[in-house]
Amino acid sequence: MILGVPPALLFSQVMLGLINGAFYALMSLGLAVIFGLLNIINFVHGALFMMGAMLAWLLASYVGLGYWWALFIAPAMVGVFALMLERLFVRRLHGVDPLYGLLLTFGLALVIEGVFRVKFGTQGMGYDIPPSLQGAFRLGFMVLPVYRAWVVAAAVLLCLLIWLAVEKTRLGSVLRAATENAALVQAFGINVPRLVTLIYALGGALAAFAGVLGAPITSVDPNMGQNIVIVAFAVVTIGGLGSIAGPIVMGFVVGLIEGLTKVFYPDASSVAIFVLMILVLLIRPAGLFGRAA
């Protein structure tokens, strides 16, 4: 027994915490990229997550395209949609207080979710785990569903790729330079507005990718993005605004802390993240990985 809990149960909870953390990391990363590079508090992220999952369901039920197709097509479609959002709306708030962007994207999220509710109702849509990923590994101390293992693998790989792209490539350095001083970068002949649109679309696609990953294991319905977007924001805040590694690492840490709260004090499991956020804000207002403004 460890702290009154059988070790097998504790290990399995650590594992599950890390798996959920993978989701948080993926969601938060998109938010962090959009905030860090574009200075937009992108509240529409949850709605884009929902669109990813709903598109996966639509593709399966109306077009007959399965999970693996959806994993590429849905993010691409949502990416194009995000691109239009940026061109039509978000762009117009460039240079004003980020709070306006928050209001705008919050409103957009309400509209998008409303449209989906009217069209499809709030009843969850059936979406199953693809046959190739069904089943479970028996690890001795726990049953690990194959699908969850895949989610972690996919999320870790994607997070790593994005981190490398932003921190280590030439494109990444251009991006970071553009956020520091857009006018100067533009003077070097780089089309900054186009870059901004592209990043916004990529962030949206990332949310949709997480949506497709989540579709087989959560209820697919128009409201599904509402909770996760709040958690993702908390993770970004804890990790530090403007940092790329921060939200990735903190996504996993937050998942872990939440998982352990579920064993030791389940009643508090949904507030644990926010308690952590308050503590971090009190001690390090810029977040654990953030650069002080």
Next chain:
Amino acid sequence: MRPIPALIALGCLLAGSALAQPAPVKLGVLEDMAGPTSYLNGQGSVDAAQLAADDFGGKVIGRPIVVMSADHQQKPAVGAAIARRWIDEQGVDVLLDIPNSDIALAVDQVIAEKHRLAIFVGAVTDRISEQDCNPYAMQWGLDTYADSQTVRPLIKSGFDSFFFLTSDYVFGHTLEDAARSAIAAAGGKVLGSVTIPLETTDYSSFLVQAQASGAKVVALLISGGSRLVTAFKQAREFGLSDASHKVTSLHIYTEDVHTLGLPATQGLEAVVPFYWNRDAASRAFSERYKARFGHLPSELHAGVYSATLAYLKGVEKAGTTDAAKVRAAMAEITIDDVYAQHATLLANGRLIHDLYLVQVKTPAESKDPWDYFNLVATIPAAEAFRPLSQSLCPLVKH
């Protein structure tokens, strides 16, 4: 024309038109219009009330019937505020449905204070007709006591140890209490339980705890809707049910079986008050509802239809909309419709009626779309609900 006679003439005209248009009888259907349970009640319940009003002829005691609706957004404060506004400013005569137990209890206080009737269909906490009963509240739908009757057939077939995953609000806690006493009475045992915050989107940690307990039955005491669907999906993912282990929710809606699919839900047993494909009468009603509104009625929609009809019959018998007189009349009329069979309205406001033990069909057994349940047994009204002799309601004299 001189001004004064003209005014008198105008006054007469207005009075005449007022006489021709008597004040309507107003029914207020208070709903979750867009939240996680809105596909079980929501607009469908408003439609059901309208259907009942139309079936009744659109008029009662010579006054037109008006069906109003509002969205409580799953917030008790919003629900109670709407109830007050409806009663104080709009003269609503009866409040209907009111899903979500927290909100139902808030509205229950408002109507007790304002002496106005409410018929609860979607709220399942039995406190409405027990500890918190009052002369104006009636409870039409299933309650936690009735739901917990599902454990008896489980224990009989050898599934006699339980672990609860309990939603942390009135619904979850009252259902767990009721289930615990039903399990004890039937000779089963409870191996543990865990309280789950309402905002939870991932149940895996809790499911693994349940699995580790070794209980034969993991009962998901999570209100119907997208949350329950998620929990069921994840229970299946973690392989919680096999030959000797079951996952159940004590209550299952046809709509959730539809979402989860028969392979995931086959064999599940539950007590339901209404199932569209139960008999010729329920099928005829459901087809009629579907033809007008585009979907089959849920058990809650049928319940709102029944409650609305009974209220209108009560008004007709009482000859007035006075709350106390209508309530007295409703205890005297015969309530027997597509939803409530062999029904009696008890002194604590509880409508008892026959319930049905159903089992989810296997994919091979299901012949038509939405053909999901086998009828296992009819539970007579007197056994289905808490007997009056055990009532905790102060209105009941023992």
